[in-house]
Amino acid sequence: MSTTNIEEKQFLLRFKCDTKSHLTVLDHDVCMTQCPDKLCTVFCPAEVYKWEGKRMQVGYEGCHECGSCRIGCPYQNIKWEYPKGGHGIVFRLA
Amino acid sequence: MPEKFDVIVVGAGPAGTSCAYSCAKSGLKVLLIERGEYPGSKNVMGGVLYRKQMEEIIPEFWKEAPLERPVVEQRFWMMDKESVVQFGYKGLEWAVEPYNNFTVLRAQFDQWFAQKAVEAGALLINETVVTECIVENGKVVGVRTDRPDGEAFADVVVLADGVNSLLSKQLGFHREFRPDEVALTVMEVINLPKEKINDRFNLEGNHGTTIEIFGDSTQGNLGTAFLYTNKDSLNIGVGTTLSSMIKAKLKPYELLDYLKKHPMVRPYIEGGESAEYLAHLIPEGGYHSVPRVAGNGVLVVGDAAQLVNAIHREGSNMAMASGKMAAEAIFEAKKEGNFSESSLNRYKEALYGSFIIKDLEKYKDAAHTFEKYPQYFKDYVPMMNQAMSKFFTVDGTPKREKQKEIMRSVTAEKGTFKVMQDIYRAWKAVK
Known part of the structure; x- marks a missing residue:
């Protein structure tokens, strides 16, 4: 079967997770008070960002390292680095 | 040291x-x-x-x-909700050395x-x-x-x-790049037996096809989708500028699932097994x-x-x-x-x-034009589909009258001047 939702899509992937996040929300208050749309929770292709009422939850373990959140955050509120060498997503095909 | x-x-x-x-x-x-x-x-x-x-x-x-696969056919689809206008080229000179391109x-x-x-x-x-x-x-x-x-x-x-x-x-x-200078693209590799691929895409042996899909594939946003044949899998993907994604509040994977379920696309991937899901940015700011x-x-x-x-x-x-x-x-x-x-x-x-910067220079205003004037993807693709449908539906109306009707429906919606302006603008952006 071909996938029908993001959970199934992410399940296809192999990740070699680091213990430390390579994505950092610089100021959680900015998400809370200035960003009603929480756009990163919409356009992130891996649903890494989830708003939990008070805080932005960052599931860096499932990140594709595309860079959209860094460029798309309207408040430049995301510090974006590469995971440590050899870590993060491991594409096997395309 | x-x-x-x-x-x-x-x-x-x-x-x-x-x-x-x-x-x-x-x-x-x-x-x-x-x-x-x-x-x-x-x-x-x-x-x-x-x-x-x-x-x-x-x-x-x-x-x-x-x-x-060596690509022997390149198709282009202008897709609406339940229809598609297609054109393309298939040539067997691409099936032999030195080839043109490969998946x-x-x-x-x-x-x-x-x-x-x-x-x-x-x-x-x-x-x-x-x-x-x-x-x-x-x-x-x-x-x-x-x-x-x-x-x-x-x-x-x-x-x-x-x-x-x-x-x-x-x-x-x-x-730092702006959201309109990058395209966010997601894709899936879907496994499908070689014989099925060859049947569905009308291919022989190791020959391959690429399909670029415009219009409803991005729900009218600035971007494209694609469907490419591998040996025994398909690559299907869709992308728009990050700015379009933000503006339309699109979730990229939902757009991909929309594409996969689209009645014009679905029969090609039916029964396939997803093997990988991938997301990436493409630098599309151009020159x-x-x-x-x-x-x-x-x-x-x-x-x-x-x-x-x-x-x-x-x-x-x-x-x-x-x-x-x-x-x-x-x-x-x-x-x-x-x-x-x-x-x-x-x-x-x-x-x-070299060709690199010369080509980027040729299209230096294209992305900006199509982003600023979304009608090309949003309006003209559906219009094209309606026109084809009207023209080829045999209902006793004389063809000359049909032509007039089609022209009328295009200009009635936008006005003749607007249409001319749109055509001129698009031509200028890619000339």
Whole structure:
């Protein structure tokens, strides 16, 4: 079967997770008070960002390292680095 | 004492590997650094590799490279909700040497290509992130990595670190990109038996087809979708500018699922098994977004230099050509023993004199025009579908009357002047 939702899509992937996040929300208050749309929770292709009422939850373990959140955050509120060498997503095909 | 190289290349994608390979071939001492577990493990592409630029690096590469299918047919779809206007070209001259282009799976292709650079003499180090360039007296002299004691030095550092190119941003070669300068693209590899693929796409043997899909594939947003045939899998993907995604509040994977369920697409992938899901940015700012590409002791190539022609889905070929040009400039600089910006600017001159920048210049206003005037994707594609439907539905109306009706419906919606203006604007953007 071909996938029908993001959970199934992410399940296809192999990740070699680091213990430390390579994505950092610089100021959680900015998400809370200035960003009603929480756009990163919409356009992130891996649903890494989830708003939990008070805080932005960052599931860096499932990140594709595309860079959209860094460029798309309207408040430049995301510090974006590469995971440590050899870590993060491991594409096997395309 | 850390080792000194002639050249350090950051990133083992098509641009970096081409550069490393070409430098090693001409006898330079090359270090190629890759952050992934292996070259290709971080790299994503819809899947079309052009023969010409690759062949200029490795002649007759198709005899040994891991390729999927030579593409013999290129189709274009203008898709509405329950219909599609199609055109395309199929030619068997593309089925034989020297071929035109191939579908590839990048994780496999990039590993093979990097191995060729190693065989040519380059030293490849995987699982290593370059955190910054080491700059001394205004000249890049090496790189710092995330390994312990991880410094390495060279006469020239080549930044082939991809679309995000944190390194050239660090050097001040470009500012942070805007959401309208990048396209967010997601894709899936879907396994399907070879016989099914050949039946559904009307193909023989190892022949391949590519389909580019406009219109409802992006729900009218600025972007495209694609459906490409591999040996025994399909690549299906969709992307729009990040700014369109933000504006329309689109979730990229939902757009992909919408495409997969679309009645015009569904029959092609029916029964397939998803094998991988991938997301990546494509630099689509074009000519105006190309950063500074040469400095003292440093060059920028490939996606890192924003070398993508989105309209013609060309990117990896430009990456390879730019990597080779960089290698040639380094070779000349080495002969003179001069690695200053003015010497390395040979690369910039070659780049700007080549098809790469000429093509980017040709389309320099295209992305901006289509982003600013969304009617091309939103209105004209459905109109085209309606016109075809009307014209080919036999209902006793004389054809001349049908033509008039179609023209009337187009101009009634927008006004004759608006339509003329739209046509002129689109022509100007791509002429």
